[in-house]
Amino acid sequence: MGMNTQGRPTRMAENAATGGYADTVSGSRGLEQAEPLIFERGNLEHCGVDLPEPKGTRTRLGGLERQGQIGLPGLAEPETMRHYVRLSRKNYAIDLGLYPLGSCTMKHNPRLNEKIARLPGFADIHPMQPASTVQGAYQLMGELAHWLMTLTGTTAVAMSPKAGAHGEFCGMMAIRAKLDSDGQTHRRRVLVPESAHGTNPATAVQCGFTVDEIPADKTGRVDMEAFKAKLGDDVAGIMLTNPNTCGLFERDIREIADLIHEAGGYFYCDGANFNAIVGRVRPGDLGIDAMHINLHKTFSTPHGGGGPGSGPTVFSAALAAYVPVPYVQQTEKGAWELVEHAGQAAGEPFGRMAAFHGQMGMFTRALTYMMSHGSDGLKQVAEDAVLNANYILARLKHVMTPAYEGHCMHEALFDDRFLKDTGVSTLDFAKAMIDEGYHPMTMYFPLVVHGAMLIEPTETESKGGLDRFTEVLEALAEAARAGGKDRFLVAPVHAPTKRLDETRAARQPVLRWSPPANELEAAE
């Protein structure tokens, strides 16, 4: 920072360029502390780890020793702590408040899960250790597999998919393998509702299928007439989310399953919304052939700012033979073993999803969660999740506009009719929620609803919390309708930053830090 001869700072405005406030000397405002990038704070000499001095013996790198610097700045431990703790305070989190992102299932993340996942017997074991030294790990995978198959009423499960979309890929690959093995190579068209997650069409294409969209009917469900009209002998299957992304149970799901099967296709169910029915409905009883389960949604493993997830995928008997390697099985003597090559498998695995056996760290957390709840607790989870969403719907339907009539499942969907002629958009409304201390709901999804606002409270919110939340939304909706658009258009004003310019970020991409130009000149 520049100083004049009286010691008075002269370059306050620079703070704005590095993310700080322009009206204070430091760029901070009380507890809202400005925090530069590590590249602006650290340097090549600082180090926050004590390591012994290398002996300096001759290397055996075949002449491939690195030439020149890497350029990685380091920080001592106290500075590292502050950097990340300060940054953490710029994040919203479930532990701070209601996180009503529809379709994302932001429920409480129990800390017992974290404790169990960190037991050295689970966290500090290597995927390629001899089988005799990891029997407990194979057992945990086997028991989780049993819970998942039992809860879904299915006969096989692939544990290795690393997230929901990876599970979709696993399920659709099995369908493709089955079709090809049956000589049904002309079946390449997959039916996907317009309201589906973007991962569904992307996955179908990744498996060599083409996507044919099915419209929604006026109740927000699959338009059965349109669906029937699309059936044909080139149809490979359907990818359907149930409850769907409008938060509604597909009433005709059995008929959909029967029709797709009669037409020679298979039923992929996107299990993103399994939370609404876990313990109450087994998807296998609905006629599904494959379904991924997001352990990071239904079974509470933390979202971690974007992952890691875990997407075990269950299969009906029709597809069980195609489950990818690896998987665990129990021998007659009760020992656990890993089937890790196609040659060892009883069926015809379609391949391998990734290195090693899947997201073990998520398996331990999910099984901890399941055992804590038990079959009775899980049923209560589904019931309370549905109860909470309907409570929100009931409390807000007079001020906001529900997209569809009737009750919902685990999430309540509104459109933007209530904002008509207010000059306030869904985006503005969502940003105003930030000022009120809430994370916004999912916006503009599903695509079939104009200005969609999808609210999923989850079962871990209390009645009192929901009352306060709906009071805030009610007041905001009334304020918008009363001509108070100004506060919406500038929102958020009480967040760590004002509204960010996303267009600029995309038009002039800056995807990494680079040394400032004057530093480069100085170096020359």
Add this chain to the structure above:
Amino acid sequence: MRYLPHTDTDRKAMLETIGVASIDELFTDVPDAARLDGLIDLPTKQSELQVERALSAMAAKNVAAGQAPFFVGAGAYKHHIPATVDHLIQRSEFLTAYTPYQPEISQGTLQTLFEFQTQVALLTGMDVANASMYDGSTACAEAIMMAARVTRRNKAVMAGGVHPHYIEASKTLAKYSDVEISVTDPAASGLDEVIAAIGDETACIVVQTPDVFGRLHDLRAISEAAHEKGALVIAVFTECVALGLVESPGAMGADIAVGEGQSIGVGLNFGGPYVGLFACKDDRRFIRQMPGRLAGETVDADGRRGYVLTLSTREQHIRRDKATSNICTNSGLCSLAWTIHMTLLGEKGITTLARLNHETACELADALSAVEGVELVNEAFFNEFTLKLPRPAAQVVDDLARVGVIGGVPASRLFPGRFENYLIVAATETNTPEDIAVFAKALKGVL
């Protein structure tokens, strides 16, 4: 149930507000045939103490890497993780946040991703990196598909020294696409076969260094050969600590560098979650074809610097069936652990750590190859190498486990039916001179 806040009184009041008599009325869309009357046949709820007891007993059946002289690598490595890392990633604001789709209240995650991307680019000698993939193997598979889109060609050549799981994951992703993957013989120590396989339709060649046997490869000649034919070079690594001592993929001419980041900040976790690193050259053709999320710098309405997820028109939630990949959730918290550990290390730490790993591996190689009948296969290596033993390595590993040494990965476990007597052994900074002496003695004893 301790995680469910409602009392029965609450539930009753809420049902009244909704206007239904019972919860069942909210499930009437479920077809009769699928409606369950009672509970699913699984155990009922348990207290924290009960669950902890049961799962601790299961954990106790495993031998943790820290409990024994431990030398297993082959794609995942035992390193020391500073206590700071695990503390910070358990901050509620990081642990229990979603993907940063609302940037105004996600600057913590977004700035760390921006820093992560920069660190990955620097370490790999590349220009840009994404915000992570699931792991190294899926990053490798996605890189091949990206190279095919960029070059509009459909043949990929993978060197046989690429980790077999990476090859299988890549073949699985490419299986029903128009991309054809061929693999050279893993026994070949050099890359001549790969060079010979490059043709006019080759989209990319894929080479791992250090490879699955621990062999180091100079990518300069092969990069020249590939670029001459218009093919891209994908450099793969499974041990990112090596990049602290060995020449970077970027400096050796690679166009895309992908690999496993687990060694920095992320524990062994029995194979996952890990963090896939994905970096490439700054070429507009490349960046628009990258898979996964990207954090980018911008300004807010007051002109203050901030970060957002950007270029999302590549991604599935916008582009749907035309997306570059179907990936949505990635490895967020693991990339945070990686960037924290890398910040603690810095230039000085990562280069020192890499050298310590190499020196330990050199000592281990000397000690083991001094055992009668044991032959060191590698001429050059970083922290992992391959031994030829006088009898099948799978039996040797089991025998070693019986005497309390976790002694490496039999190559036959990765290449069924091949390399029966070959053992892949890794050493890291966590191995003490005593560990090495115990291993050498035990190996002598079981051979």
